[in-house]
Amino acid sequence: MKRALPLIAGILSGLVVLAAMFFVPQSGGILAMVLNWVIIVAGVALLVAIASLVLTHLRFIARGKKGFLLSLVLVISFLATLMFGLIRGVDDPVFLKWVGAVIRPIETALLGLVALIMMSAAMKIFRERGWSALTVSFGVSAVIFLILGLGFLQNLNIPVLTEVIRLVETLPMIGARGLLIGIGIGLLMMAFRVLFGMEGSGND
Amino acid sequence: MTEDHSELNLCPNCSKENLPMATRCVHCGSDMEALFTIFGQPQIPEEEAEESLPDIIEEIRNDPSLQTPSEEPPSPELVPANRIDESILDSEQLPDWLAKVRERAQGEEDAIGDLASGTMAMDAARNEEASAGVEGEFNAWINRIREKSQQENSVRARQLPSENEEPDQVPEWLQRIRALRPRPEEDITHEVKTGPTYADDLPREWTDEALQELRRQALSEDQEQETEPLLSASASTEDEETPVEPELEAASEPVQEESGSIEEDFHNIPEDEDAYFVPVPVEDLNQFTEVEEDSVVGGTQEEPATGEIESPEQEPGQDTPELAEIQTEEVVPEEAIVEPEASENPEQTELESVPVEVEDETKTGVEEQEEEPEEEQPTDSAAVPPDLLLLRDQQDRASLLASLIEQEGRVTAGKQAVRKPSGKAGRLALALLLLIGLIVSMLIGPSPMPTDALKSMPALALGDQIQTLAENDKVLVVLDYQAATSRELEALAAPMLDKLHVQGVQLSFLTTQPSGLFLAQSLLAQAELPENTLVEYLPGSYLNLIGWAVNPAISATGDDLLRAKNLYPFRLVLLVSDSSDNIRGWLEQIAPWIESLNFAAITTQMEAPVLSPYFDSGQLEGYAAGIADGNIGMQSTFSYRAYRVGLLLMLVMLLLGMISKGEEDAIRKEEERAE
Numbered sequence: 055m056k057r058a059l060p061l062i063a064g065i066l067s068g069l070v071v072l073a074a075m076f077f078v079p080q081s082g083g084i085l086a087m088v089l090n091w092v093i094i095v096a097g098v099a100l101l102v103a104i105a106s107l108v109l110t111h112l113r114f115i116a117r118g119k120k121g122f123l124l125s126l127v128l129v130i131s132f133l134a135t136l137m138f139g140l141i142r143g144v145d146d147p148v149f150l151k152w153v154g155a156v157i158r159p160i161e162t163a164l165l166g167l168v169a170l171i172m173m174s175a176a177m178k179i180f181r182e183r184g185w186s187a188l189t190v191s192f193g194v195s196a197v198i199f200l201i202l203g204l205g206f207l208q209n210l211n212i213p214v215l216t217e218v219i220r221l222v223e224t225l226p227m228i229g230a231r232g233l234l235i236g237i238g239i240g241l242l243m244m245a246f247r248v249l250f251g252m253e254g255s256g257n258d
Numbered sequence: 259m260t261e262d263h264s265e266l267n268l269c270p271n272c273s274k275e276n277l278p279m280a281t282r283c284v285h286c287g288s289d290m291e292a293l294f295t296i297f298g299q300p301q302i303p304e305e306e307a308e309e310s311l312p313d314i315i316e317e318i319r320n321d322p323s324l325q326t327p328s329e330e331p332p333s334p335e336l337v338p339a340n341r342i343d344e345s346i347l348d349s350e351q352l353p354d355w356l357a358k359v360r361e362r363a364q365g366e367e368d369a370i371g372d373l374a375s376g377t378m379a380m381d382a383a384r385n386e387e388a389s390a391g392v393e394g395e396f397n398a399w400i401n402r403i404r405e406k407s408q409q410e411n412s413v414r415a416r417q418l419p420s421e422n423e424e425p426d427q428v429p430e431w432l433q434r435i436r437a438l439r440p441r442p443e444e445d446i447t448h449e450v451k452t453g454p455t456y457a458d459d460l461p462r463e464w465t466d467e468a469l470q471e472l473r474r475q476a477l478s479e480d481q482e483q484e485t486e487p488l489l490s491a492s493a494s495t496e497d498e499e500t501p502v503e504p505e506l507e508a509a510s511e512p513v514q515e516e517s518g519s520i521e522e523d524f525h526n527i528p529e530d531e532d533a534y535f536v537p538v539p540v541e542d543l544n545q546f547t548e549v550e551e552d553s554v555v556g557g558t559q560e561e562p563a564t565g566e567i568e569s570p571e572q573e574p575g576q577d578t579p580e581l582a583e584i585q586t587e588e589v590v591p592e593e594a595i596v597e598p599e600a601s602e603n604p605e606q607t608e609l610e611s612v613p614v615e616v617e618d619e620t621k622t623g624v625e626e627q628e629e630e631p632e633e634e635q636p637t638d639s640a641a642v643p644p645d646l647l648l649l650r651d652q653q654d655r656a657s658l659l660a661s662l663i664e665q666e667g668r669v670t671a672g673k674q675a676v677r678k679p680s681g682k683a684g685r686l687a688l689a690l691l692l693l694i695g696l697i698v699s700m701l702i703g704p705s706p707m708p709t710d711a712l713k714s715m716p717a718l719a720l721g722d723q724i725q726t727l728a729e730n731d732k733v734l735v736v737l738d739y740q741a742a743t744s745r746e747l748e749a750l751a752a753p754m755l756d757k758l759h760v761q762g763v764q765l766s767f768l769t770t771q772p773s774g775l776f777l778a779q780s781l782l783a784q785a786e787l788p789e790n791t792l793v794e795y796l797p798g799s800y801l802n803l804i805g806w807a808v809n810p811a812i813s814a815t816g817d818d819l820l821r822a823k824n825l826y827p828f829r830l831v832l833l834v835s836d837s838s839d840n841i842r843g844w845l846e847q848i849a850p851w852i853e854s855l856n857f858a859a860i861t862t863q864m865e866a867p868v869l870s871p872y873f874d875s876g877q878l879e880g881y882a883a884g885i886a887d888g889n890i891g892m893q894s895t896f897s898y899r900a901y902r903v904g905l906l907l908m909l910v911m912l913l914l915g916m917i918s919k920g921e922e923d924a925i926r927k928e929e930e931r932a933e
Contacts, residue, residue: 093798147779
């Protein structure tokens, strides 16, 4: 029974949303209601996740586990932000300014580290993977588009070269189309698995 | 020292004297293995030895002194001297009186007396020393024979090149000697090697007195055929000297005449030695004639090499100058033969004195040699027994030592290590190029994006779409990005928002991210929009708008919680997002229900390729991605130089990875090739 209920709920939800798409004028209210449920459930799940995160780190602090100082920082910052937002409101400019002043440099620094890691990976990929079709194609395409990104070749204003550059720049679109087609097929297969009760997540 | 006599054997062919250990006659070269004896051991005929062998074995078995202790009666009073007495008592040859005395002495403990006991103990000790000396001498003698046999083998190997020479150009005596003699430098090596095997109390060098005494004794004993044990040291020394003796025979008369002028300076044999001339063995002549041949062909340059080979073999206690003199003595006579005038040189004078000495030593054999026909001399030595040859490892070690000495001081190719490409120069060049590129980009290149730079097609389309907007047109701006990408997106969006605001377009802001609330403040500040601009939060992103998009009647009824829920009044939806998935959701879930609504996007360079199909299909009116499309408006929040530096760094790192991989492969191939 535990496995049947989630399975039935998933199948019914999928069929309702699918039917609502075909019968648009009549099923508009039902579709909006179902999507609101989805948003509410997602919000509740976010609260549960936040509660689980805080409790886990409180447990680390209580046990004195290695790295509990970081847990202490997380809990303190969470409580401070929660209290500040509850008192001053989420629309308060001062609150938003302080939060933005903390989050923006941290995330920007993380993105800069990602750029450095990508540079290091670009250097090591040939050592680790050797010379293969994948690595060679990756290296050649990366070199080409990095050179194009510099803009030197475009500024030469050579007609033939400009046409070649435009032709080369269409290659990513081809790849993106293939990627999107693959994503669509994957979503379709996932929908069929849910509708026919074959999705593994429903068995848990 | 020269009083030690050896038992000399007579050659069955020429009836000349030879040392007892000689297996070949030093005069005629005939085989004398039948006369072979060991020093200190009487020569017993083979037949006699075979006949007496059972008797000897029986005697050994009956000898109580050679029996095991277990068989002897437990008598702690008996000492080894008593055992000898017992063996003597058993023999029947003792006289009766002596047997009685010994029998009585055996019965009485103190009959022997302290003096007799001490004497007997000394005799036993002497016997042990003598037996040990005999063994050492025998081993030394065996070594010498083996080395000599090796020399003979080497002579055979050298006979082929000498045969190529024309007989007319080479004297007959030289041809004969070349056919018989080994190279002298090998004999020199032989001498040095056998030197250390001498007993400590034996002479290592022949003095004038010793040679004189030896010859006198040899002549006196020639008729008597008496053999006396001669220490192996004297025999080996004589054997070492004999290779020098044939020089006179081989050097012929001119050498003797030439060396006669210096004879007085280096004469170490009395004048009456002519009467003691002994025929010179033919085999020993090879040792000198080979040096002559080498000196004729290669000059005297080989002399130092010979000395280099010899020097490591010398013992510290041995007289090195004497040995060097001996070595040079054997080489110089060739010069005396070829260029007699060169003897004026003092050094050569010293060297040429040696042939005179050798001549004096061997003069005694000249007369007898003249009497003997030359045809009697064997042209080659007999086959050497295998047990007398040098072991292979000994030959290898000798050849290795010789090669090392030859290569000493030379720069050989083997010492040079295989140079592996270190790649440091390439890396240094890349680093310099990187630095130069950085400096040029930061100093020379333009800081802002050039206005005349080419724009991408989606960016141009977006610019055209913005130009078509009129005053009071409503534009919904959806902020859907994180703080990490805020710099890139705000640099693109702020100028565009400013331009729309200038055009009088009504802007409505909506964010789908909680962080969008405070990020919008920064964007509004950069776009110079009023600070009180409302930014609404839309939970659930585009899912929250699907219901209103599907059923416009619901939107028309009004829901005051969100003023932007009704999308129909908007002419353009501008998506500022760093996620292509969210943009796809807007285009796939919202756009189909509202045909009059246009969509445009501002995204990152990384997400732009995914949006290109939507632009190509017309679902997107246009989009701007990255700093490359930042020339749409007036950007002041980023540096174009820094952007180029970043691209150059990425490019250089990628090329560096390729080069390092290629270098690694090249090194590996080089190592495999080396192996």
